[in-house]
Amino acid sequence: xxxxxxxxxxxxxxxGQSMTLLCAQDMNHEYMYWYRxxxxxxxxxxxxxxxxGTTAKGEVPDGYNVSRLKKQNFLLGLESAAPSxxxxxxxxxxxxxxxxxxxxxxxxxxxxxxxx
Amino acid sequence: DxxxxxxxxxxxxxxxxANLPCNHSTISGNEYVYWYRQIHSQGPQYIIHGLxxxxxxxxxxxxxxxDRKSSTLILPHATLRDxxxxxxxxxxxxxxxSTFGDGTTLTVKP
Numbered sequence: 001x002x003x004x005x006x007x008x009x010x011x012x013x014x015x016g017q018s019m020t021l022l023c024a025q026d027m028n029h030e031y032m033y034w035y036r037x038x039x040x041x042x043x044x045x046x047x048x049x050x051x052x053g054t055t056a057k058g059e060v061p062d063g064y065n066v067s068r069l070k071k072q073n074f075l076l077g078l079e080s081a082a083p084s085x086x087x088x089x090x091x092x093x094x095x096x097x098x099x100x101x102x103x104x105x106x107x108x109x110x111x112x113x114x115x116x
Numbered sequence: 117d118x119x120x121x122x123x124x125x126x127x128x129x130x131x132x133x134a135n136l137p138c139n140h141s142t143i144s145g146n147e148y149v150y151w152y153r154q155i156h157s158q159g160p161q162y163i164i165h166g167l168x169x170x171x172x173x174x175x176x177x178x179x180x181x182x183d184r185k186s187s188t189l190i191l192p193h194a195t196l197r198d199x200x201x202x203x204x205x206x207x208x209x210x211x212x213x214s215t216f217g218d219g220t221t222l223t224v225k226p
Contacts, residue, residue, distance in 0.1 A: 004159075035216070042217050042219055043160065043203075044216070045215070059215070088157070090159050092159075092160075102165065102167075104152075104162035104165060105160075106162065107159030107161070109159050110158070110159055
């Protein structure tokens with residue numbers, strides 16, 4: 001099992017460019033999440049999804065869009081990148097349903113994004 | 117989700133037990149306490165979680181006070197590889213989102 005895989009691992013963008021970050025999980029998890037982490041700070045939730053076809057806003061959703069067309073994939077889009085979006089982006093997934101609502105999150109290794 | 121308070125940093129000698137405290141005085145009855153750690157630039161790693169009872173696994177032990185307002189993560193024999201930022205998170209059972217604060221930076225010294 002690969003767990004949670006994020007692509008790309010690194011990217012440099014110019015202000016105003018757009019891009020999509022891909023998160024894939026092979027654990028058949030229902031919930032998926034996107035976080036950002038700025039230097040020296042904890043993780044902040046951008047958007048999350050409780051199942052295929054559903055998304056919800058987290059703590060810092062502005063400037064980002066997400067889609068969950070397939071259960072195993074969660075995409076994070078930046079329509080017009082800004083220097084303030086320079087950060088490390090982490091994706092996570094967790095199992096839920098039945099008696100397993102308290103299961104922990106499994107994280108990917110992150111995407112390091114720089115906006116010039 | 118209840119807020120948590122952790123000390124910003126702690127040191128521990130290699131081979132000794134590391135005891136990391138977390139205060140969650142506003143925790144509600146259906147909220148679990150989770151611990152994660154993040155080793156330099158990697159994705160956070162799940163360690164342990166619990167509701168009321170103390171828990172132990174191959175990585176650590178979790179001690180939750182009887183009133184559930186605080187907890188302690190114990191790494192019984194800390195190694196240099198345990199140097200990391202440790203996050204204590206409290207969340208309800210059926211909510212997907214979690215709030216990660218600034219955590220405690222644990223430095224294990226030889």
